[in-house]
Amino acid sequence: MFKNLIGLILIFFMAYSSTNIQESNNVIRQNIENKILWSYERKLTWNDFKGLPKTDRGNIEAETQCEISILEVKLDGSLPKISIGTFFLKSKSWTATNSMSTLEHEQIHFDIYELYSRKIRNKFEELNMKNELKIEIYQKYYNELVSEAIKLNEVYDNEVYFNDDKQQEWIKRITKELDVLKEYELVED
DSSP states (O other), X not given: OHHHHHHHHHHHHHHOOGGGHHHHXXXXXXXXXXXXXXXXSOOOOXXXXXXXXXTTOTTOOEEOOEEEEEEEEEEXXXXXXXXXXXXXXXXXXXXXXXXXXXXXXXXHHHHHHHHHHHHXXXXXXXXXXXXXXXXXHHHHHHHHHHHHHHHHHHHHHHHHTTOHHHHHHHHHHHHHHHHHTGGGSOOOO
């Protein structure tokens, strides 16, 4: 599967001739402009929420959409080195309020995804230290941990719904867990 991924990447690059470079750069730029890479220094603002509120939203005042994406795949010999990032998706995230407590709530959703990105980076490092070459093993842990992130976000929403005390507990919990895994924060060169 990993060799297939590298093959697909090569096919992708070979498919773009020099006349299509400007067009593909525009697509990449738009994609980047639609995403915010998680950063300790960069907190969400309501201006980041570019999506349209759902018409059938019930009591929901805002929604945050995030993704954990593979940024780069390299081989160190035959050992896969996989870099991942946590992104907030502007066009899929929306708000119908300007409440700061709601914004704080939405930031924790983003932070939970970053927490799981760090868990994935940690797991990938463990697999590298065991000289694991099978990309299927990396994919298995990636899928499992992304699923856990989704489930934890649901638990978070259910526990803090209209409960400020629980919200503060979750802020402390996620901040502490991020600190424990600080060494797995993505550091841009």
